[in-house]
Amino acid sequence: MEAADIDQAVVIIAAHLGRALSLEDLDGGLLAYSAHRPTADRVRTNFLLSKLVPPDVSAWQLSHGIATAVKPVPVPANADLGMLGRVCVPLLARGFRVGYLWILQLDDEQTPESILRELRIIRSELDALAEMLLNRSNADPDGRIASEAQFLAACLGDRDAVVAVGGWPCVYGRGPWRLATLLGHGDTAQRDPAESSLLHRLSALHATLGIDTVLFSAGTETHAVLLLHDEIDGFDQSEVLRRFELEVARRGGQLAAPALLGLSEPFTDLRGLPSAYTEARSAVQAARVDTQLGRLVSFRALGVYQFLAVEGRDVSAFESSLFSELRDLDRNGELLPVLELLYDKDGSVAEVAEHLHLHRTSVYNRLGRIRSLLGVDPLGGRTRLELHLALKADRWAGRPRL
Numbered sequence: 001m002e003a004a005d006i007d008q009a010v011v012i013i014a015a016h017l018g019r020a021l022s023l024e025d026l027d028g029g030l031l032a033y034s035a036h037r038p039t040a041d042r043v044r045t046n047f048l049l050s051k052l053v054p055p056d057v058s059a060w061q062l063s064h065g066i067a068t069a070v071k072p073v074p075v076p077a078n079a080d081l082g083m084l085g086r087v088c089v090p091l092l093a094r095g096f097r098v099g100y101l102w103i104l105q106l107d108d109e110q111t112p113e114s115i116l117r118e119l120r121i122i123r124s125e126l127d128a129l130a131e132m133l134l135n136r137s138n139a140d141p142d143g144r145i146a147s148e149a150q151f152l153a154a155c156l157g158d159r160d161a162v163v164a165v166g167g168w169p170c171v172y173g174r175g176p177w178r179l180a181t182l183l184g185h186g187d188t189a190q191r192d193p194a195e196s197s198l199l200h201r202l203s204a205l206h207a208t209l210g211i212d213t214v215l216f217s218a219g220t221e222t223h224a225v226l227l228l229h230d231e232i233d234g235f236d237q238s239e240v241l242r243r244f245e246l247e248v249a250r251r252g253g254q255l256a257a258p259a260l261l262g263l264s265e266p267f268t269d270l271r272g273l274p275s276a277y278t279e280a281r282s283a284v285q286a287a288r289v290d291t292q293l294g295r296l297v298s299f300r301a302l303g304v305y306q307f308l309a310v311e312g313r314d315v316s317a318f319e320s321s322l323f324s325e326l327r328d329l330d331r332n333g334e335l336l337p338v339l340e341l342l343y344d345k346d347g348s349v350a351e352v353a354e355h356l357h358l359h360r361t362s363v364y365n366r367l368g369r370i371r372s373l374l375g376v377d378p379l380g381g382r383t384r385l386e387l388h389l390a391l392k393a394d395r396w397a398g399r400p401r402l
Helices: 003-017 042-050 055-062 113-121 123-137 141-155 159-166 193-207 234-252 270-289 304-308 321-329 335-344 349-356 360-374 381-396
Strands: 021-024 030-033 073-075 086-093 096-104 177-183 214-219 224-229 260-263 296-298
Touching (some): 003 030, 003 096, 003 113, 021 042, 030 042, 086 113, 086 123, 096 123, 096 193, 096 234, 141 159, 141 214, 177 193, 177 234, 177 270, 193 214, 193 224, 193 234, 234 296, 260 270, 270 296, 270 304, 270 381, 304 381, 321 360, 335 349, 335 360, 349 360
Antiparallel strands (some): 021 096, 086 096, 177 224, 177 260, 214 224
């Protein structure tokens, strides 16, 4: 989509409204604006000159909920900023947030009601502008989409794709490598698969800009995949995770929510891509169902989930008669959480009590009830192994399918 088409669309909308307009991307960068109208404030003038929204203005705008809004949002004047009242129109195409159109109130206009009425008349023009921006976001410079498809095919075991990826300048001679999977917290089930893939690919791409140890990124319907140099450190991993959360939130039009990052083991031969992909996916799946693992987790740190994640293995918690019996008897859900956390904390009653906000005596009492109900000591070696595995298998059964 040519920039001239977007400029023309803004000019047409401005002519309909007879007001000063500016169009910005999700980063607060200027994309287009209408010719000066009689009304202009300091914020608009500085924005057109600098082409970027300053932090104090951005904070004022965001405080009125524009990042998650799906309808026009009036933003009141702010004398300290030199800012007249205006209306923000969130531009969404096929459920995907693509930018913001700002419409300035006139000097003598006390409320935004007139603007809100006029916007209803030009709904089709606004939708057309949003579609243009979506097409712009989905542009494919230098065959990026084809490269991502090839990379994902290599991750799924396509031998020709593995060979091709190995010859890429950004990959050749850069090993050892690791794979990472990024999983957002939001529900993408309501989105069209193509929209979800676009959300994840763009979020991953922008989240990794400037981080040299990230060699490539791609997006799928449910998650993003990164090819990393093994030297990536914990700071860069955390920074990628933080940025990804923000990108998914603002592009998806939702509140920022914790995301997860799963890391594979290092590998020196790209034929190990499929195995590494399985490891990275297993890591985020386990992290999603077991918060004790943290939000940034490596396959090496999964413990028993490595065993449960083996392809073709389907361990049911209810294969344990002790687990089945205790689940039926624990009608208030008080016993199993204490038992699982006690296993996870190496038997530390103090840590369990602190985590669950209980008195230590309550923990001992519940442990005694479990012992009485089952007729065996839940901390005994074989019993502990059986119950701990069953508890984790029960969690694993609820993992997201990636």
